[in-house]
Amino acid sequence: MGTEDKKQRAAREALKWLDDARLIGVGTGSTVNHFIDALRDLRGRLDGAVSSSVASTQRLKAMGIPVLDLNAAGALPVYVDGADEANSRLQLIKGGGGALTREKIVAAVSKRFICIVDDSKLVRVLGGFPLPVEVIPMARSHVARELVKLGGRPDWRRDFITDNGNHILDVHGLTILDPPALETEINQITGVVSVGIFARRPADVLLVGESTGVRTIRG
Numbered sequence: 001m002g003t004e005d006k007k008q009r010a011a012r013e014a015l016k017w018l019d020d021a022r023l024i025g026v027g028t029g030s031t032v033n034h035f036i037d038a039l040r041d042l043r044g045r046l047d048g049a050v051s052s053s054v055a056s057t058q059r060l061k062a063m064g065i066p067v068l069d070l071n072a073a074g075a076l077p078v079y080v081d082g083a084d085e086a087n088s089r090l091q092l093i094k095g096g097g098g099a100l101t102r103e104k105i106v107a108a109v110s111k112r113f114i115c116i117v118d119d120s121k122l123v124r125v126l127g128g129f130p131l132p133v134e135v136i137p138m139a140r141s142h143v144a145r146e147l148v149k150l151g152g153r154p155d156w157r158r159d160f161i162t163d164n165g166n167h168i169l170d171v172h173g174l175t176i177l178d179p180p181a182l183e184t185e186i187n188q189i190t191g192v193v194s195v196g197i198f199a200r201r202p203a204d205v206l207l208v209g210e211s212t213g214v215r216t217i218r219g
């Protein structure tokens with residue numbers, strides 16, 4: 001079974017975790033695209049969604065699902081999103097698609113965060129995937145120098161501007177043994193908008209698409 005099929009399995013399983021929610025948070029990426037496609041059957045039941053990116057907003061609207069401003073929506077019962085890496089404590093690296101800041105905001109206001117991945121994303125130690133850090137453009141070089149001091153090799157994601165008008169540094173070479181501590185440390189660097197470590201607010205449920213089915217890991 002290929003990776004896309006595994007992503008689709010995890011995405012469909014997430015439907016079972018929505019309970020009777022009428023308003024949901026929706027993340028970004030290819031796995032989430034499968035989830036949005038799977039929402040087709042629930043359209044009539046949903047009042048709408050809060051989206052973490054322009055790309056997901058377009059896909060949701062094309063599906064006929066209203067997209068609400070988070071400031072108007074308030075707290076959300078459930079948020080479904082993918083990840084680039086996940087460990088057994090449900091701590092994540094996210095931001096491969098560059099939507100990490102809005103994803104962090106939606107995760108922060110959601111009661112339950114359901115993370116959907118294929119089994120290639122499960123790791124023992126986070127950091128194999130280059131860690132995305134969203135930065136204010138004028139601070140890019142300063143933040144890069146600070147990240148070098150932390151042992152990383154930052155690489156500017158050229159030709160990419162986030163939905164918030166910022167730049168992304170992808171940090172290679174980190175072995176993240178204490179994800180909450182590194183999340184806090186990188187957040188303190190002046191010019192950082194957000195860091196793609198989701199450890200202070202990890203997922204609550206991880207649905208892992210495998211060739212034999214979907215594994216559920218609870219926090």
Ligand code: 5RP
Binds near residue numbers: 032084096100
């Ligand atoms: C986007 C993200 C995505 O969740 C992450 O990159 C996973 O993407 P995919 O489902 O395409 O593998 O964090 O910012």
